[in-house]
Amino acid sequence: MIKIYHNNRCSKSRLGVQFLEDAGKDFEVVKYLEDVPTEAELTEIIKLLGISPIELVRTNEAIWKSDYKGKDLTDVQIIKAMVENPKLIERPIVINDEKAVIARPTEKIAEIL
Template sequence: MTQVTIIHNPRCSKSRQTLALLEEQGCNITVVEYLKQPLSNLEISDILKKLAISPRELMRTKEDEYKQLGLAAVEDDSLLIQAMVDTPKLLERPIVLANDKAAIGRPPENVLSIL
């Protein structure tokens, strides 16, 4: 049975669909509700390495907070990561971690490649 962690928002339909897909696959799932348990700078940095993407690619750039914080003009990756730590709503979801890899569940089937 594959051990997986899902960075989850239960109010998000894609996140719920991804969780259901993992359950269908018979995975042993740890659910992290990141709005209640914000990720640390180190955890986000680790996810970025596993995804091989930039911090901005992991951000929800259409959120009001992104615009209010003026993040479109920020070039420093460490500041973008800190913004996701300070404002978890900016983090794209769901993120699934398994087998020392990561995948974003948009669409949910994306996560099957790391199981």
């Protein structure tokens, strides 16, 4: 089952949902601001993406700039920061079995379908 980690207030995230609908795919929407991934889930997502935790952080968010920027954080601390402040998680994330992408640009979704 395809999953999209979605924030309806984000235009890129809405485009991701639209892309999947237009492709005729069945998918599950995870509203990650309400249904926040656990540390274990986020660790698995990062592994599937093949990136480091900092690459999933929205570093331009005010909370990152005020509370975390410039600090020497471990990967575990970065993941905890995203769990505590899910607005920091880059979006949309699309997962299809053992493949995942950050759908920026939206067309990256096609790589895992």
